[in-house]
Amino acid sequence: MLVALAVGLSPLPFTVATVAAQTPAAAETEQKKSDAEISSFFLDNGLQVVVIPDHRSPVVTHMLWYKVGSADEAPGKSGIAHFFEHLMFKGTKNHAPGEFSRRVSEIGGQENAFTSNDYTAYFQQVSPDALETMMSYEADRMHNLILTDDVIGPERNVILEERGSRVESEPGALLGEEMDATLYQNHPYRIPVIGWMHEIEKLNREDAIDFYQRYYAPNNAVLIVAGDVDAENVKRLGEATYGKVPRGPELPPRVRPTEPEQNTRRTVSMPDPRVSVPSVRKAWVVPSYTTAEPGEAEALDLLSEILGGGPRSRAYEALVVKEGIASGVGAYYQSDALDATAFQVYASPRGAATIDDVEKAMDAEIARIVADGVTPDELEQAKKRYVRSLIFARDSQSGMARIYGSTLTTGGTIKDIEEWPDRIEAVTTEQVQDVARRYLDQSRSVTGYLLPAEGERS
């Protein structure tokens, strides 16, 4: 189900998933203003720098985020943002291909990168004395990358294999792509981050150079440094490294094609011989934190928690525990997006129950919230779980860096993060009922069925 949306590489037990996957997926925001030492400033060339001190261990997380993702790609060039992420590991004018990675490895550091619809980020975790070196390499590849056909060709093959592993080998991932392509009728979130196979195959050196020159510049990036450092030091090192990179062209606002009014109920069915237990998902286009009216996104967050956020949620209690018709069920709101985003529910039948049974039962739970709302008690408990997760989030340096990076590259501000707990606290039961009524409308939903091979639908 949701696994299909998440990161995950090789199914082999001894090649565990990427670092990105290992970071707690449900990380949360940050501490209250009163004890925040988090600081933010800009370099003269426009690079925003955020420093998140954490002195518990001699480790620093250095994470550079670019405000560009797959939804910014030109038509016909799907996958270029992600392809480019790979190319950033090649050589520059000053450093041979692989040298940066070797350097990170030599000092016992970790590194990786990831691409989403709205951002692309690169990170290293190293000891604090290596921070300046990391900054100098990262600043270097922001501006001095050498892109030749010799590096593009094999790396494109790697990406095609990556698509093979992540998508073609996973029926759930294939269905996810088709659902997105159906859910978004006009917005580029309909295009997979990794790109369509036939378009990836055609990506070339010119595409890569265009992309680099347009988007990779300090004034289109946010640097997050978390760990055993202080702001003054980061500022000094930042000026000595990133500060030397010239400002790039001023980019126009990120205005993407918007969704038309949706008026249909759509269905996507995918039978696949590799599927033996069916499952159903349903998705709607809803506002993100960036596009929502005040309070709406917070209400959607709490709605997803109450409806399907875990073993105490309504859907789990009803479908899995009481009726015993589902083996798994849940709800999911992808709240951090620059543009309107998705709210999803999903379920899988158990025992003699059919996929229709679980779909009907899930619909009934939604209808019940639309009709009767949620109880003050449920809402309080959901809020408490959210706010508590902020304290747990502070335990993870890279988790904190990701919260700041993803917020700042999807239209949010540091103030938004700081005020988030208060805004969650302020949500009323009426607001939760209201977003359920307004957005979870069956007449403009997309339902996806993952089914055993043709003829076996039960």
Place this chain on the structure above:
Amino acid sequence: MKAIFASVIGFGLAFLPAVAPAQAAVDIQQVTSDKGITAWLVEDYTVPIISIRFAFEGGSTQDPVGKEGLAQLMSGLFDEGAGDLGRTEFQEELDQSGAEMSFDAGPDAFYGSMRMLAEDRAEAFRLLELAVNQPRFDAEPLARIRAQMVAGIQARANDPETEASIAWANAIYGDHPYARQDEGTPETLATITRDDLRELHRDLFARDNLVVSVVGAIDAQTLKAELDRVFGSLPEAPDVGDVQRVEPKLDQQISLPFEIPQATLRLAYPGIERDDPQFFAAYLMNHILGGGTFSSRLFDEVREKRGLAYGIGSSLVNRDYSSALMIGTSTRADRAEETLGVIRDVIKRMAEEGPTEQELRDAKDYVVGAYAINNLDTSSAIARTLVQLQIEDLGIDYIDRRGDLIEAVTLEDVKAVAKRLLSAEPAIMIVGPTVSFDKG
């Protein structure tokens, strides 16, 4: 902001789990309670949370024949009612206390973890005490969790990777418990009763096979009382059956035909025991060969130079009763044979020549420096690492000693161990459109 990472895709190398650790700035105290429960404690008040992790040695290898999946099924039931609290009451109180509890069964040990807010410590430990000592295994949760496991098994049933994993385990481990799937089968799960669960709980949950570690905002004195509360009433001795050592069966070729676009390759070579004097030489050799960085030999030859695969890696698999060196990748079906050839060439060269002085230097720097980042970066990670060190009996000063153990490895040591492990004819499995095996 809850689900922020969902549609993110990573650059992609698989970082392999580190087998062994080194240098770090954690100050570990050994705490022994009045009732004799010992724990390793790292006190840290920076964030007001406490993480506890513990393990009872003896995991799914203890599942009786015909009741495979028992340990895993049991692991799903500890937060489903305990003492006089039914499922709903237990989960309500757990939620109210702000704590997160989880249990999981590995082949060799049964693990439990809890993460709590320091201010709600007493309430959280009370619930842990109930779960550890008086799990209820009520009929409804038993049926539900079993059904979820069965659904999971069925959902994976037609997946080539699953069939591959089963075939691989059977081929490598024969009729040893390591060949079994930890989650059992729908048939074996169906036979499991509440009495089976009670029996396994009684046999495994004892003080003599328990290790505990705690990290966070708690002092030794307070911890002692909590240790006694949670574990002090458990029986002294466990009742676990003997498990035989097993050598992985090498020198065999397994071909699983599937019409799929990518072929999966797996290779198994001899491994090395954790207490073997050459362990660190092997560990460094594996790192150079295919360990978790973007600069290993396999990564360079297979991915960087030829673009044959997205991920490739090797790792030392160390279980209590078996060890192996495993390599795995997925590649274009029409180039699977070529990929296998490249892998075998890389192995052959490593076996014959070993690494260079420079490669060894870099590997040492990496595995010394990476320890803290890989193993000690959050409270939960530290607790997990400290439990593993206790299971492996490496000593409370191991983290301090590890750097020296690694530095002491010579190039000759690594060459010798490369020859020792990689000269063997491996087990090889190819899953995908049929390809021929070249014994090269």
